[in-house]
Amino acid sequence: MRIGIIDYGMGNLFSVEQAIKRLGYEVLVSADKEELFATDALILPGVGSFKDAMKRLQETNLDSLINEIEISNKPLLGICLGMQLLFQRSTENGSGKGLGIFKGEIERFAGINDDGIAYRVPHMGWNELQFAQHPEWLQENEMTGDHFVYFVHSYFATNIDQEELVAFAHYGNELVPGIVQRGSITGMQFHPEKSSEFGVLLLRLWLDGVKKGVVM
């Protein structure tokens, strides 16, 4: 099985590439639409600003690839900014349109909770994931031990469709979507490739699910 990593010039692809290779899968890092479409599943990584990332995707014509992936039910995993891009829009640097696969908007953490107490932004560090549901590739009995994952972001998904929420974490007084899924498309706000054993487990379960054809 071969996994394609979409290289549109935003961020650090090396760590995620290495993590997938360590799990025994072939990886293709590419910006070529045809080449990417020929792989078994795709990863949309991303670090940086929403607007720049959308602009890069449009310039490289890779935005249409993602729509084609959705139509053809091919598994795709968006990580961090890669997940945020899959939503309808973001308020980062003024309003910007996203890929619109998931319902909802990307907004900045207010940095102050309902009681007027300040909290740090970015949301950076280890937070515990809580599961709202267990899709077929992510069964509860597969997940032993603690559920800590590494987050680093200043913006998060809001007004989402609760049916698409798989896992979340609490920060400030916000409920932060950690994993979302709609059909074959999955998003992870945290960095599974940086989340030690549990992150590697989540990646492995997703890859196993792709292999078994149950990420849909």
Place this chain on the structure above:
Amino acid sequence: MLTKRIIPCLDVKEGRVVKGVQFVSLRDAGDPVELAKFYNEQGADELVFLDISASHEGRETMVDVVRQAASNLAIPFTVGGGIRTLEDMKRLLRAGADKVSVNSSALQRPELIKEGSDYFGAQCIVVAIDAKWSEEDDTWMVYTHGGRNKTDWQAVAWAKEAVKLGAGELLVTSMDQDGEKSGFDLPLTKAIREAVNVPIIASGGAGNADHFYDVLQHVDADAALAASIFHYKETSVAEVKNKLRQKGVFVR
């Protein structure tokens, strides 16, 4: 809610870990990646590699160390030491570092923080501040060159300025406490913690597991960093975390 983080720091010179380390389980205790993997297994939340190479070749070697670390580690790590330009940042972040840390070079040219932050996002840019109490100024001042050279910056003012320029995190080292093993500098950490709204890593002075509790719980540092007590096995990351957990601190 975020956990409090424990961060071992590895000093790397010409690609090798310095400060004699004797871990029987390691084949090569001088190999930064071997040691990093060991700390990862111990439950370290993050790592810092501090490049203390003096030569250009040594700095080139560091890029290889970073690439190796990124290939083998599934936790975030920061690289500091000798980063002077946006190009230096690019090389290390592209090699797989999650964050870069700047110190003297940012004091010489503060725009470096802004350049890095604009290009990579604030979350990638750590500003390391070496602070020492000055009787003359009646406050902590920022020092460079391991505490030898005093700058004109008050530590709290520089912390605010660094965050304004785009620092996503501050690594605050007390030059008074560094090497003393009598605990972190709580008043310094508290002063900076209260002045800014980004995560603070406290550094300098850790001598036992209780010291971590004090700085994480009493002055609410987000993370605590130590080097020699971990390297010389005076305590371990696992022991520190167990102790914190027993005392009700949220750790992973």
